[in-house]
Amino acid sequence: MNARDPYYVIGHKNPDTDSIASAIGYAWLLRERDNLDAVAARAGALNTQSKFALGHFQVESPLLLEDAAPRFAAIAQHIIPLQPDSPLHQAWQQYADYDHPVPIVDKTGLPQGLVTGSSVFGYLSKHLNIAESPFRALIDVPCIQACDPNVPIFNANDRVSDLVDNLLRVRRDYFWVVDADGKYVGICRRADMIKPPKIKVILVDHNEVSQAVNGLEQAELIEVLDHHRIGAISTTMPIAFHVDVIGSCSTLVAERMRMATLIPPPGIAGLLLSGLLSDTLIFKSPTSTFRDQSAANWLARIAFGASGSADAEAKLRRYGEELLMAGADLTGRSTRDLVSSDYKEFEAGRIKFGIAQIEVTSFSTIMSPEQLAKIREALTTQREQHSLEFAGLMVTDIVQNNSLLVLSNEPRQLAQLPFSRRAPGLFEMPGVVSRKKQLLPTLLGLLNG
Numbered sequence: 001m002n003a004r005d006p007y008y009v010i011g012h013k014n015p016d017t018d019s020i021a022s023a024i025g026y027a028w029l030l031r032e033r034d035n036l037d038a039v040a041a042r043a044g045a046l047n048t049q050s051k052f053a054l055g056h057f058q059v060e061s062p063l064l065l066e067d068a069a070p071r072f073a074a075i076a077q078h079i080i081p082l083q084p085d086s087p088l089h090q091a092w093q094q095y096a097d098y099d100h101p102v103p104i105v106d107k108t109g110l111p112q113g114l115v116t117g118s119s120v121f122g123y124l125s126k127h128l129n130i131a132e133s134p135f136r137a138l139i140d141v142p143c144i145q146a147c148d149p150n151v152p153i154f155n156a157n158d159r160v161s162d163l164v165d166n167l168l169r170v171r172r173d174y175f176w177v178v179d180a181d182g183k184y185v186g187i188c189r190r191a192d193m194i195k196p197p198k199i200k201v202i203l204v205d206h207n208e209v210s211q212a213v214n215g216l217e218q219a220e221l222i223e224v225l226d227h228h229r230i231g232a233i234s235t236t237m238p239i240a241f242h243v244d245v246i247g248s249c250s251t252l253v254a255e256r257m258r259m260a261t262l263i264p265p266p267g268i269a270g271l272l273l274s275g276l277l278s279d280t281l282i283f284k285s286p287t288s289t290f291r292d293q294s295a296a297n298w299l300a301r302i303a304f305g306a307s308g309s310a311d312a313e314a315k316l317r318r319y320g321e322e323l324l325m326a327g328a329d330l331t332g333r334s335t336r337d338l339v340s341s342d343y344k345e346f347e348a349g350r351i352k353f354g355i356a357q358i359e360v361t362s363f364s365t366i367m368s369p370e371q372l373a374k375i376r377e378a379l380t381t382q383r384e385q386h387s388l389e390f391a392g393l394m395v396t397d398i399v400q401n402n403s404l405l406v407l408s409n410e411p412r413q414l415a416q417l418p419f420s421r422r423a424p425g426l427f428e429m430p431g432v433v434s435r436k437k438q439l440l441p442t443l444l445g446l447l448n449g
Contacts (some may be wrong), residue, residue: 005037005200006037006038006039006199006200007027007030007036007037007038007039007200007201007202007222008038008039008041008063008065008068008199008200008201008202009023009026009027009030009038009039009040009041009202009204010023010040010041010042010043010062010065010068010201010202010203010204010213011023011042011043011203011204011205011206011249012043012205012206012208012211012212012344013043013044013211013212013213013343013344014043014044014045014047014340014341014342014343014344014356015042015043015044015046015047015050016047016049016050016205016275016278016279016342017047017049017050017053017274017275017278017279017323017327018205018248018249018250018275018276018278018279019042019204019205019206019249019275020042020046020050020053020054020061020062020271020275021053021250021253021271021272021274021275021276022204022205022225022248022249022250022252022253022272022275023040023041023042023062023204023205024040024059024062024268024271024272025250025253025254025257025264025268025271025272025275026038026040026202026204026225026253026256027039027040027062028040028264028265028268029253029256029257029260029262029264030202032260032262033260033262038202039063040062040063041062041063041064041065041213042061042062042063042064042065043065043066043212043213043214044064044066045341046061047327047341047342048326048327048329048333049274049278049323049324049326049327052322052323052326052327053270053271053274053275053278053323053326054271056270056274056319056322057266057267057268057270057271057274057303058267059267059268059270059271065213066213066214067159067213067214067215068199068201068213068214068215068216068218068219069159069160069161069199069214069215069218069219070159070160070161070196070197070198070199070218071156071157071158071159071160072154072155072156072157072158072160072177072188073156073157073177073185074160074196074197074199075160075177075188075189075192075193075196075197076156076177076185076186076187076188077100077186077187077188077189078185078186079098079100079101079102079103079186079187081102081103081104081105081184082094082102082103082104082105082115082143083104083105083106083107084104084106084112084142084143084144085142085143085144086104086142086143087139087140087141087142087143088115088120088123088138088139088140088141088142088143088145088146089139089140090143091104091115091120091143091146091147092115092120092139095115095116095117095120100174100187101114101115101116101174101187102114102115102143102147103176103184103186103187104143104144104147105184108183109181109183109184110182110183110184111151111153111176111178111182111184112144112147112149113144113147113148113149113150113151114147114148114151114174114176114187115143115146115147115148116147116148116174118148119146119147119148120146122146123145123146124138124146151172151174151175151176152167152170152172152175152176153175153176153177153178153182154175154176154177154178154188155177155178155179155180156177156178156179156180156185157180159215160193160196161218163193164193164194167190167193168194172190173189173190173191174187174188174189174190175187175188175190175193198218198219198220199219199220200219200220200222201213201216201219201220201221201222202221202222202223202224202225203221203223203224203225203226204224204225204226204249204253205225205226205227205228205249206226206228206231207224207226207228207230207231207233207241207243208228208231208232208233208346209231209232209233210231210344210345210346210347210352211231211344211345212233221233221235221239222239222240223239223240223241223242224239224240224241224242224243225242225249225252225253226242226243226244226249227243227244227245227246227247227248227249227251227252227287228243228436229436229440230243232347245289246287246289246291246292247276247279247280247283247285247287247288247289247291247292248275248276248278248279248280248287248292249275249279250272250273250274250275250276250279250295251276251289251291251292251295251296253272254269254272254276254295254298254299255291255295258295258298263302264302266302266303266304266305267303269299269300269302269303270299270302270303270304272295272299273296273299273300273303273316273319274323276292276295276296276299277296277316277319277320277323277324278323278324278327280292281324281398281401281433282317282320282321282324283296284401284433285433285434285437286433286434286437286438287434287436287437296316297309297312297313297316299316300312300313300315300316300319304316304319324359324398325361327359328358328359328360328361328398330358330360330365330366335371335374335375335377335378336378336381338356338358338366338375338378338393339356339375339378339379339382339391339393340356340382341356341358342356342357342358343355343356343382344356344435345386345388346440346443346444348443348444348447348448349447349448349449351389351411351413351447352386352387352388352389353388353389353390353391353392353443353447354382354383354386354388354391354392355391355392355393355394355435355439355440355443356382356391356392356393356394357393357394357395357396357435358393358394358395358396359396359397359398360395360396360397360398361397361398361399362397362399363395363397363404366395367395367404372406372426375393375406376406376408376425379391379392379393379406379407379408380408380409382408383408383409389409389411390407390408390409390410390411390414391407391408391409392405392406392407392408393405393406394429394435394439396432396433398433401431401433402428402429402430402431402432402433403429403432403433403439404422404426404427404428404429405419405426405427405429405439406425406426407425407426407427408425410424410425411447413446413447413449414443414446414447416446417442417446418442419432
């Protein structure tokens with residue numbers, strides 16, 4: 001590994017609190033333990049609960065990275081530009097010294113042209129008359145007169161892969177790279193476009209391509225740290241791959257901190273505690289283990305400055321209730337948001353489906369006939385937009401520890417679901433709170449026959 005290259009630590013799409021927290025915590029650990037330039041990232045918008053946790057512990061939100069494919073910004077070389085009225089001999093000298101084209105940019109930052117060997121030769125061919133024209137006078141003219149003004153322009157945020165096929169048809173070696181306002185960022189070479197540098201990515205809290213940041217296949221996957229089932233993911237080189245049977249990815253990060261004898265700042269400890277308590281429902285989820293409780297107690301002592309285990313236990317439970325209540329607050333949230341904020345896609349055989357999950361304090365707050373109709377409509381839209389066989393929403397009552405399951409386009413394979421059918425496409429699931437450990441294995445078992 002090259003410690004100077006950035007490593008983006010990122011969770012799954014539609015990130016939950018554990019995904020956000022483990023990305024922030026693991027990036028901190030990689031910086032402190034391994035001296036890597038690790039950057040915490042997220043593959044989607046923050047949900048209400050994550051915003052609450054970040055605000056409570058005053059931790060900055062991770063960088064939004066919606067696509068890991070190389071951008072023109074990664075291959076742009078910022079060469080100090082000259083003004084249009086700079087003398088040509090200055091551009092000539094800069095070209096000779098550094099062996100690259102000289103960008104000509106106006107005072108507002110807009111590209112005007114490139115001074116290249118070819119453009120200078122073309123200019124001199126038109127104006128040089130050895131018998132009549134002093135050479136010195138020719139190279140004292142403004143360099144704008146001897147530049148190539150027809151250089152293709154690309155936005156720094158454009159994906160290289162989207163445009164490389166068109167570029168191969170253009171007989172040029174250099175191109176402009178500009179920002180969203182069309183102002184100069186740098187120039188890039190044709191050779192760099194053909195094989196751009198890959199972004200280094202470390203996945204946390206998932207290991208499935210369908211849930212990963214877009215463009216992952218064009219990135220360099222370095223490591224996976226997770227606590228879910230093993231999904232379909234492949235690499236060209238061996239990588240560090242760790243999946244453990246545990247309640248949260250934040251627990252795995254905390255354990256690595258303890259093994260490295262590193263104590264995180266209180267804010268990061270508090271955020272990891274938030275991810276842990278959220279994923280385990282304050283240890284009420286069947287996914288919870290003794291290791292989660294041990295890590296939570298350690299993190300609470302750091303986050304809250306607790307004096308001992310009993311004090312830490314009391315404070316983490318009090319905070320945990322506030323955290324879960326924040327996540328269960330549906331005020332102002334659209335139906336579309338409910339079916340997409342904590343949404344994951346899966347595949348069994350040839351059947352592709354998606355399941356979202358929300359937490360409430362009472363089913364009555366969301367399951368009125370009018371609201372149920374809106375949820376079904378939103379799920380249908382979700383299914384059609386993502387080309388799914390079916391889509392579902394798992395509504396979990398965090399007070400009673402029960403769930404309801406709403407399905408759109410229920411397939412025949414799910415006729416044997418071991419839950420009470422309240423209505424077509426609506427099931428009661430007493431004692432079921434974990435999508436990962438309780439619902440998903442049941443669905444996959446039926447779909448796989």
